[in-house]
Amino acid sequence: MSTQIILPRIMQVGENASQSIPDVLASLGCKRPLIITDAMMVKLGYVDRLQNTLADHKFAADVFAETLPEPTVGSIQAGVDKARHGDYDSIIALGGGSPIDSAKAIAILARHGGEIRDYKFPRQVNESGLPIIAVPTTAGTGSEVTRFTIITDETTDEKMLCAGIGFMPVAALIDYCLTLSLPPRTTADTGIDALTHAIEAYVSKKGNPYSDSQALSAIRLIGPNLRRAYHHGEDKLARESMMLGSTLAGVAFSNASVALVHGMSRPIGAHFHVPHGLSNAMLLPSVTAFSMPAAPERYADCARAIGVADEQDSVDVANRKFLDELEALNDELQVPTPEQFGIERQRFFELMPNMAEQALASGSPGNNPRVPDADEIIAIYRQLW
Numbered sequence: 039m040s041t042q043i044i045l046p047r048i049m050q051v052g053e054n055a056s057q058s059i060p061d062v063l064a065s066l067g068c069k070r071p072l073i074i075t076d077a078m079m080v081k082l083g084y085v086d087r088l089q090n091t092l093a094d095h096k097f098a099a100d101v102f103a104e105t106l107p108e109p110t111v112g113s114i115q116a117g118v119d120k121a122r123h124g125d126y127d128s129i130i131a132l133g134g135g136s137p138i139d140s141a142k143a144i145a146i147l148a149r150h151g152g153e154i155r156d157y158k159f160p161r162q163v164n165e166s167g168l169p170i171i172a173v174p175t176t177a178g179t180g181s182e183v184t185r186f187t188i189i190t191d192e193t194t195d196e197k198m199l200c201a202g203i204g205f206m207p208v209a210a211l212i213d214y215c216l217t218l219s220l221p222p223r224t225t226a227d228t229g230i231d232a233l234t235h236a237i238e239a240y241v242s243k244k245g246n247p248y249s250d251s252q253a254l255s256a257i258r259l260i261g262p263n264l265r266r267a268y269h270h271g272e273d274k275l276a277r278e279s280m281m282l283g284s285t286l287a288g289v290a291f292s293n294a295s296v297a298l299v300h301g302m303s304r305p306i307g308a309h310f311h312v313p314h315g316l317s318n319a320m321l322l323p324s325v326t327a328f329s330m331p332a333a334p335e336r337y338a339d340c341a342r343a344i345g346v347a348d349e350q351d352s353v354d355v356a357n358r359k360f361l362d363e364l365e366a367l368n369d370e371l372q373v374p375t376p377e378q379f380g381i382e383r384q385r386f387f388e389l390m391p392n393m394a395e396q397a398l399a400s401g402s403p404g405n406n407p408r409v410p411d412a413d414e415i416i417a418i419y420r421q422l423w
């Protein structure tokens with residue numbers, strides 16, 4: 039049996055990788071990029087710097103900076119109009135997961151029309167949109183190397199998963215220097231998202247030898263460095279490891295899948311506007327405890343990779359240590375409970391059956407080593423309280 043692996047054509051990785059953007063554009067034959075980003079990137083001066091670098095190399099770039107966190111059908115529309123009516127031959131997606139996910143949807147809609155709903159899973163989007171050069175500024179989503187985007191339909195609060203080669207950036211510039219000034223909360227939330235990608239790819243039923251090797255490497259990089267990056271944002275070695283770990287975790291899940299944590303996390307995000315990494319973090323210990331009996335060796339490998347167990351530990355001991363570590367990580371990174379986040383208990387409990395249905399419909403729980411039914415998903419949601 040063989041597995042198809044899909045990756046960007048160019049990855050530029052390491053210190054100041056983002057400064058190679060003129061070379062990367064030139065090697066792709068692109069001359070007229072549209073920068074898609076958000077207001078924070080403008081405020082921090084990243085967009086000015088990028089435009090100056092491009093101008094120095096005779097590239098004229100326009101900017102669409104109105105992308106929003108957790109992008110919606112409405113929030114990307116102005117970007118689609120701009121990309122469709124301009125003479126752009128490429129898109130530079132600069133920012134965290136949300137600008138990159140927005141850019142992926144805009145790139146397809148600008149060239150092929152329709153609504154993003156037309157492109158949602160299970161359709162495989164193999165059309166090519168405007169080529170995307172992704173420049174992530176967080177170490178988390180891995181969107182720079184995945185064939186997925188997620189856009190929320192704000193009329194139904196549905197997080198629509200869209201998948202296919204069409205959403206894979208042609209280039210990814212993976213520059214940890216862009217993460218040095220990230221605040222601790224964002225560092226933690228995005229870092230746990232990356233860790234979740236790696237764990238879920240490794241235990242996924244769609245895992246394969248290629249994704250396994252990327253996933254374990256990602257866990258090894260993230261394990262010792264997430265706390266360091268959270269407490270000491272200026273620690274370059276920690277930031278570099280987190281950035282590479284996040285990208286490898288993205289490669290792993292894009293070529294395997296995510297699983298139950300992500301399946302249950304998206305409805306929490308959609309209904310209660312919890313940042314993606316944070317809702318993953320809330321779920322990760324409980325979902326891991328639920329899933330572990332179905333893949334104990336796999337989770338023992340995760341425990342060894344994250345650095346809390348060694349080869350001498352039995353599978354049982356390694357599993358217990360892994361669960362303890364996930365709890366300890368949430369404590370240290372000050373992950374709130376749903377209640378502490380401000381979610382109203384009664385509304386959460388009322389929505390649980392609906393959220394369970396949405397989780398199952400996303401398909402992600404079906405990739406979990408232990409596949410839950412709706413009642414088991416509701417029981418896990420209830421455990422968060």
Ligand SMILES: [Fe+2]
Binds near residue numbers: 179231235300314
């Ligand atoms: Fe994620």
